[in-house]
Amino acid sequence: MSEAVIRTATTSPALLASLDPLLREWLPRQRWFAGKGRPVTGFSLVAATELLPVDGRLGLYHLLVRAHQPMTSGDCYQLLIGVREALPPHLAPALIGHMEEGPLAGRTVYEALYDPRPAEVLLEALRAQARIGGLRFERDPGQEIRPGLVPRMVTAEQSNSSVVYGDTFILKLLRRIVPGVNPDLELPLALAREGCPRVPAPTGWLHADLDGESYVLGVLQPFVQGAADGWELALRELAKGEDFTAEARALGRATAEVHTALARALPSVTLGAAQLQPLVDGMTERLEAAVQAVPSLRPYAPGLHSAFTALADLAAEGRTWTAQRVHGDLHLGQCLRSPAGQWSLIDFEGEPSKPLAERRMPQPPARDVAGMLRSFDYAALSADPPMPGWAHACRAAYCSGYAEIAGADPRTDPVLLRAYETDKAIYEVVYEARHRPDWLPVPMAAIERYATSDLI
Numbered sequence: 276m277s278e279a280v281i282r283t284a285t286t287s288p289a290l291l292a293s294l295d296p297l298l299r300e301w302l303p304r305q306r307w308f309a310g311k312g313r314p315v316t317g318f319s320l321v322a323a324t325e326l327l328p329v330d331g332r333l334g335l336y337h338l339l340v341r342a343h344q345p346m347t348s349g350d351c352y353q354l355l356i357g358v359r360e361a362l363p364p365h366l367a368p369a370l371i372g373h374m375e376e377g378p379l380a381g382r383t384v385y386e387a388l389y390d391p392r393p394a395e396v397l398l399e400a401l402r403a404q405a406r407i408g409g410l411r412f413e414r415d416p417g418q419e420i421r422p423g424l425v426p427r428m429v430t431a432e433q434s435n436s437s438v439v440y441g442d443t444f445i446l447k448l449l450r451r452i453v454p455g456v457n458p459d460l461e462l463p464l465a466l467a468r469e470g471c472p473r474v475p476a477p478t479g480w481l482h483a484d485l486d487g488e489s490y491v492l493g494v495l496q497p498f499v500q501g502a503a504d505g506w507e508l509a510l511r512e513l514a515k516g517e518d519f520t521a522e523a524r525a526l527g528r529a530t531a532e533v534h535t536a537l538a539r540a541l542p543s544v545t546l547g548a549a550q551l552q553p554l555v556d557g558m559t560e561r562l563e564a565a566v567q568a569v570p571s572l573r574p575y576a577p578g579l580h581s582a583f584t585a586l587a588d589l590a591a592e593g594r595t596w597t598a599q600r601v602h603g604d605l606h607l608g609q610c611l612r613s614p615a616g617q618w619s620l621i622d623f624e625g626e627p628s629k630p631l632a633e634r635r636m637p638q639p640p641a642r643d644v645a646g647m648l649r650s651f652d653y654a655a656l657s658a659d660p661p662m663p664g665w666a667h668a669c670r671a672a673y674c675s676g677y678a679e680i681a682g683a684d685p686r687t688d689p690v691l692l693r694a695y696e697t698d699k700a701i702y703e704v705v706y707e708a709r710h711r712p713d714w715l716p717v718p719m720a721a722i723e724r725y726a727t728s729d730l731i
Contacts, residue, residue, distance in 0.1 A: 291320045291340065293377020294356070297384065301371045302342060302352070306432045307450040309628065313344040321351055322485060324408040326396050329379065334358030335393045337410060339452060339483065339490075351452045353492055357387030366390060388448070394426035394438050397446060401479035401495055414479035414495070420444070434627050442500045444478060448493040449624070455631045457491035459624040462537065462600060471536035473529050474620055475499065499619055505610035509654040509669075513662060520672035522618075523651065526610060527676025529618035530647065534601065534640045535680060543599040544637050548590040550598075555587045558698045565701045569708045571719065572701070578726030582697040585690050596691065598637035605643040606650035644685045645695035647673060649703065649721070656717045697725040 299315045302308055319341045327335035336356040343349040362370055362383050369389035374382050387393035399405075400412040402420040414420060424441030438446045449459070460480050467476035479495035505526070512519045544550070562579055566572045572579075602609065603625030611619045625634030648670045655666035678684035685692055703718035 288320055289377050290323065290336070290379065291318055291338070293374055293379060294318075294384065297372035297374075298340070298342075298354075305450075307434050307436065308342075308352070309350055309451050310342060310344045310347065313347070315342050315344055317343045319343065319349070322409050322483060324410055326400075326407065327393065329358050329382070332360065333390075333392060334379075334382075335387055335396060339485075352450055353448060353452050355387040355393060355448070357385045357390050357393050358382050359385070388428045388436055388438055391426050394428070394440075394446075397438070397481070397493075398424065398426065398440055398444070398495075401446075401481065409483045409485055410492075411482050411484060412479065413482070415477065418476075418478045420478065420495075435624075439498055442498055444495050445498040446493055446495045447622075448481075449491065451627060452490050452492065453631050454485075454488040454490050456489075456635065457624065457631070458600075458603065458635055459622065460491050460494050461635075462602075462623040463494070463496070465540040465600075466533065466536050469536040469540045471533060473533050473536075473618065474623075496621075499611050499613050501614040502611040502619070505607035505612065505618075506650070506654065508612060509607050509651075510657070513654060513658045513665060518668075519665065520668050522612070523669040523672040524676035524679075525616070526618050526647070527673040527678075528680050529610075529620065530605070530643060530673075531677045531680035533620050534599070534643070537601065538599045541600045542637070543597055546590075546596045546598050546639070548587075548593075551590040551596070552587065555583050555590075555694075558583045558694060561698065562701055565705045568705050572704060572722065575722050575726040578728075579697055579701065579722065582690075582693045582725060582728075586694040589690050596639050596688075598639050600635070601638045601640055601643045602646075603634055603638070603642070605646040607647070607654060608650075639691060639695075640681075641685055641688065641691045642695050644674070644677065645692060645699050648692075648696060649699045652721055653703075653717055656720060657714075693725065693728065696721070700725055 295318055298318060303311060303315060321339040321341055324337040326337055327333060334357070336358070338354040338356060339351055340354055341349045341351045356371070357369070358379055360382060362385055366385060366389055369385040371384045371386060374380050374384060398420065399422070400407065401414050402422065403412070404414055405412045421443070424443055426438050426440050429437040429439060435450050436448045440446065447459070449457070460477060463474050463477050466474045475496040477494050477496055480491065481493040483490045483492055508522070509519060559580065562576065566576050602620060602623055604622070605620070609620060609622045611621060613619070651666045651669040651673070655662045674685050700718045700721045704715065704722060707715040707718060
């Protein structure tokens, strides 16, 4: 991203300079901050827009800020900074800090999404299709955005931030910003054109035009009122000892409907030996890096590696696969079940840690299937006591449901499925070792199985 700065109204580099010490302490504590474990050495301003003038009792700045850290070029983050004389008690969790100097000296700055009025400003701008500085607020002319919807911030941990408006819409604001076409907007728009009911059609979106490049900043979609998060629903059913296979089968059908619609909407490619080799190489490299990061993986490395070489060998024999656009990070937490029992898929951003170009590459649908199968394992093994039989039944039901729509059962290609499940489990081991060591036994149990080819 260019370091050229777009500013409006009274914003200036002095604002960021005065925010710097507060942001150095506040930003690394946020769930969506990607640079944990490395100190922030400074900030540079990419764009700043004043959305509410600070001369009143309440001010609002929209900032795109690059956080500089050792051994990185620095990630760019979207910040919404509220300004008040003092915070009322209900906004205490939003506090960033008190400004000692600069243009906001004597004021309090905070995470503005907790505050209804700043959140209302964003929805009003989308409704009016406003253009403010470098910010562009767009919406689907076929969908109405009613005024007066009361906002509330979603406080559950997530890799971005979301605001619900009156149980009618949900606005997802991306935090780590990269240039280009973001699949979190691209794929739902494509699915809407295909009339796929399994993904809420975007109502509006926010982007910035900087130096001739476009950056997607947020997506507004209909809110599925009363919907149950797939992960929470699975855990509740597990706790009650209830069967989940009917839901797993329905979820398999929903996944296949989305894959079928994406295959119609966007180009597919054929993967032969030459095209598959970079994919296998990537899996192998991730395994080698994981063994270095988590030494307990070392005894299983040869067996895990065989999952990838088996796939390469199959390609060398002339086997081909179809690759298409997929969800890219599918698991139970990316699925919603409506009160009527209909499943929806959400959050098409892909794995945020991966480059945007990689997230937009066509992949075999087995990648999404493997992610969901791993999610059933996670749910079952997080129960007390663990219930591996529950996971086995759900995995089988999900694949059967998928086959009812797609016409092919993912289990009929066990080499491909094993490779993707193995790759996913390796990623999980590294993640848990770094962030949640208590959860490490969950993916390690799968590693033991995958190292001996034991799948469904």
